[in-house]
Structure formats: structure tokens, C-alpha cells
Amino acid sequence: MKTLDAVVIGAGAAGMMCAATAGQRGRRVLLIDHYSKVGEKIRISGGGRCNFTNLHATHRDFLSANPDFCRSALARYTPRDFIALVERHGVAWHEKTLGQLFCDDSAKQIIDMLRAECEQGGVEWWQPCEVRSVGREGDAFAIETSRGPAKATALVVATGGLTVPKIGATPFAYRIAEQFGLAIVPPKPALVPLSFDADFLARYGDLAGVSLDAEVWCGGGRFRESLLFTHRGLSGPAILQVSSYWQRAGAAEPIHIDVLPGVDVPGWFAAERRSRALLGSLLAERLPKRFAQHWCAARGLDLPIAQLGDRALADAARELADWKVRPSGTLGYNKAEVTLGGVDTRELSSRTMEAARAKGLHFIGEAVDVTGHLGGFNFQWAWASGRAAGEAV
């Protein structure tokens, strides 16, 4: 029987950070993962370049039923700390936009860096290795695996959420939480494209590929980024961002879209009041032409501006600034970047990620009900929570 200070289950972003931190503190650590390849989520992230942190990360960039929970770990391991680590390993990086940092070359460099950090901490690594059961033996945890049994004082669950099952995601963390009587905030796909009903698709489906700058809001989240029409509905950064808030607000909530943010539309229309141009042609001066045409056609507004009544124009201006759309659903875990919900943070210590009701049991990363915005925040949470647990076990 292998006896250790800590077993970390899940060798993703959070698990590798945790194992390396604990190992470098002199702890005997075993890291276990069931998948055949190491760090697949990191490898595919950020279009293959891994948006590994965000310079502006604060607790306000995360959704959680307990919004203050993430503050402590984020304050103790900041984007600057991760940048220092990346630089120590000679990984070149750049800021793309909005504080989002990417590798110049490849996400693989981040995986290699974390592997090297684990090696430096003397971490033992079983992968691929299936965890068959977790039980208690006195104060210790007894873990049965396909490579034999292991015993440890601390167990860290870092198996992530449910996104992209084909590269190894499982509900393991939720099952362990349930086994130890801990509450779960129901998981849902987030940072995910939205689908729409046949009526919406009949009007806008053939705009697939058209994008526009928009301000989008729902349930307390508001974002100004690009919006993209797709064959199934809407996507693009603005929609991915707001999808997390829509998932939390409930399907009955509409999503609000300002397709001309910062434009004084009533003033613009007033200046063009006598124009013989079609409303669609005027809108096409500031919006993609096909969108402008479809938007007007869907409302019977494909007429010269001079022929439209004051009321119709005022309604059009109002709707361009607050177009309410009702998604029918999301494209699900296969297309989502992250899982909303997870192990309820009210069960965990914000310093150590340890469950108050199960001494020695820690949950980190995406398995926990802390969900970041798009833009490097989810990795920053993985690093910070992994570090917090790695310093405690």
C-alpha cells in the first residue's frame, strides 16, 4: 500500500499546480488522472495558445452562489505570480486584448512547465489510472485504483467540470462531494453558444458568419464584445460571456442586445428624417448590410425613412438599443468552455479549499462553484485554488 501526505485526483490545470506546490513543500504527493493524455484542456485552450491569465482579474470576474469565496485565493496567488512562473520557464507571452495573456508559441509550453514543476516537487504520477473508490480509514483516505491502493492524509479533488467529455471530463468531483455529504450547486454549461427556435432561425439563420460589435446584458452581467450569428443561433465572445448569466437567471429571462452601442440612434434618425433611402440602407452605414436588411425585413421596416411614421422610427431606435432575444437553450457541454455551478463553496474553507465537514478533503478548480468570465479568468482560478490547497495539504 502506497502511503502519502496527499493524493491529488485530476492532473489538469488546478491539479498540477496543487501537486507541484505541495511537492515542493516537501510533501509526498501522488497525482492521478484517468485520461491517456496530460493537460488536454490546456492544450486546446485559447485556440492552442492558452489564454493563461488575465491581468485585470478580480473576484468580480467570477460567478458563484457565494461571490466573496474566491477573493482570498485570488489575492494570495495573482496573475503577476503566474507571469513570474511562466517567465522563469522562459515561456514568451503577449497581451492580446483586455488584459488577456497568451503564449507566443503554444499552450504545450504551459503543460511542459507544470510537468517540470511537478517533477521538481518529486510528485509521483499515475496516468492513465482509474480511481475505483475512495473511502475513509480512520482519519486517512483509502483510494482504490487500477494501479493498486493508495492511502493519504489529504485528498484533493481536481477533476474539473463536465465540459468536453470526449477529452476526459466526468462528474467525479460531484460524486465524491455527495459521498461525503457536501452540497452541490447544480452544474450547467456556461461560456457556451446559444440555440434559438425555428422562428428565430428562419429570420436570422442565414446570417451565419456575420458578426457585429454589441453590448449584451442579462441577469446582472453586461459585456461589450463581438456577437456572431451561427446556423444554430448566436455565439461570439459577447454571447459566450452573457450565456453564463443567462444560465443562472433562468431560461425565461430574455437576453438584451444593443447592436449600436454608443450611437445616438434617435438623433441619427432625426437627422435623416426626410431621407428617401431605405431604413436598411441607412443602418448598413453602421451595421453589417445583411444584418440591417434582415432586421428591417423581420419588422416590416424595409421602407424609405421618409415613409416611416414617427412611432415606427422611435420603436426601431428603441429596439436597436434593446433587442430582446429568447434562446431556446445552449449547445451543451460539448461546446461549452466551462461548467457553471459545482461543489458549493459554502462547504469549503476559502483559505485551504478544505471541506468543513470532511477533514482532509479539498476541492479545487472548475469542480468548485466558481466560474470565471471569458478571458483567462478560469485558468487564474485553477492556479490560485490549486496553490491554496497545495500550501495547505
Ligand SMILES: Cc1cc2nc3c(=O)[nH]c(=O)nc-3n(C[C@H](O)[C@H](O)[C@H](O)COP(=O)(O)OP(=O)(O)OC[C@H]3O[C@@H](n4cnc5c(N)ncnc54)[C@H](O)[C@@H]3O)c2cc1C
Ligand atoms: C475549448 C476550451 C478552451 C478554453 N480556453 C480557456 C482559456 O483560454 N483561458 C481560460 O482561462 N480558460 C479556458 N478554458 C477553461 C479552462 O480550460 C478550465 O476552466 C480549466 O482547465 C479548469 O481546470 P481544472 O484543473 O479544474 O480542470 P481540467 O483542466 O478540466 O482538468 C481536470 C482533469 O481531471 C481529469 N479527470 C476527470 N475525471 C476524472 C476521474 N474520474 N478520474 C481521474 N481523473 C479525472 C481529467 O482527465 C483532467 O485531466 C477553456 C475550456 C475549453 C473547453
